[in-house]
Amino acid sequence: MxxxxxxxxxxxxxxxxxxxxxxxxxxxxxxxxxxxxxxxxxxxxxxxxxxxxxxxxxxxxxxxxxxxxxxxxxxxxxxxxxxxxxxxxxxxxxxxxxxxxxxxxxxxxxxxxxxxxxxxxxxxxxxxxxxxxCNEMFIKGPGMYELKKRETEKYISFIPLTLEISNLTLSGFKYPLKNRHISLGSTLCISNELISEYGTFSFSEGILIVVRSHD
Structure with missing residues (x-):
């Protein structure tokens, strides 16, 4: 449904x-x-x-x-x-x-x-x-997730909703990350892009806002 x-x-x-x-x-x-x-x-x-x-x-x-x-x-x-x-x-x-x-x-x-x-x-x-x-937003808890590349909403941003995000890993992105610690207030993960048809993001602690956008 x-x-x-x-x-x-x-x-x-x-x-x-x-x-x-x-x-x-x-x-x-x-x-x-x-x-x-x-x-x-x-x-x-x-x-x-x-x-x-x-x-x-x-x-x-x-x-x-x-x-x-x-x-x-x-x-x-x-x-x-x-x-x-x-x-x-x-x-x-x-x-x-x-x-x-x-x-x-x-x-x-x-x-x-x-x-x-x-x-x-x-x-x-x-x-x-x-x-x-211009935007699609959703929220995820700890785990590994897959994103499909789109012609629209090519920009993908990851924004902490909690004080800390632990072990954030981005694969298949223009700006990859490996087990990175992200604090609330950081703009490190704004305006990333997928370079493959699919990409993944994962983290072990925290709550993460994911925003897919176009200008």
């Missing part, structure tokens, strides 16, 4: 969502993201939010189009995006794609990046990808 979540971030940073429609994914809307989906002729199966970022006319349209609408008060402990992600994780999908979660307010951006850690905390085998027009 694949679940696509569209949050309410700036519309001009969204990728072409049509390319994600063909794999039978469940669509979920969050606050103004529900309206952005409907504008693209995508009807979410469920929607979450306090809907303080839509007009009364837009909300009326949402209420007529979306079968399951989870409305919340603006004063609550979780963001609308976290509520939607928690629901998605409870469905035990293989993959969650999170759109509309970058740009705009920096506090929301950092909160959304940290939400990617949720499966690691519960040892759930769900991959979460945060995707916008």
């Amino acid at each position: 694949v679940i696509n979540i569209l949050a309410g971030g700036p519309e001009d940073l969204l990728p072409n969502l049509q390319q994600y429609k063909g794999d039978g994914a469940i669509w979920v809307g969050v606050d103004r993201g529900v309206f952005h989906l409907l504008k693209r002729n995508i009807t979410p199966e469920i929607a979450f939010g306090d809907f303080d970022s839509v007009s009364p006319e837009e909300l009326a349209l949402i209420e007529t189009k979306v079968a399951e609408l989870k409305r919340f008060q603006p004063i609550k402990n979780e963001t609308d995006t976290e509520l939607a992600l928690n629901w998605a994780l409870a469905q035990r999908p293989k993959t969650i794609r999170l759109f509309g979660a970058t740009g705009g307010r920096l506090d929301h951006l950092f909160a959304n990046v940290q939400l990617l850690v949720q499966p690691l905390k519960t040892k759930q085998a769900t991959d979460i990808y945060l995707i916008d027009r």
Whole structure:
């Protein structure tokens, strides 16, 4: 199962969502993201939010189009995006794609990046990808992983989310590494590139953010 979540971030940073429609994914809307989906002729199966970022006319349209609408008060402990992600994780999908979660307010951006850690905390085998027009981001715990070269998003960066990353090894990259210790705040692993069709990265301790980007 694949679940696509569209949050309410700036519309001009969204990728072409049509390319994600063909794999039978469940669509979920969050606050103004529900309206952005409907504008693209995508009807979410469920929607979450306090809907303080839509007009009364837009909300009326949402209420007529979306079968399951989870409305919340603006004063609550979780963001609308976290509520939607928690629901998605409870469905035990293989993959969650999170759109509309970058740009705009920096506090929301950092909160959304940290939400990617949720499966690691519960040892759930769900991959979460945060995707916008220029980037794809995901988070990994210790282990060895393979990446396939792409014509788009040729730049690959590795950024510590924890204080330390131990024994980071990069193979098949323009700038390889061997058992390198990386501390939070280091920019050593920004803007690397694959030189082979496939490359691998591995590390033994820490949590690592992986970002695939294009200009």
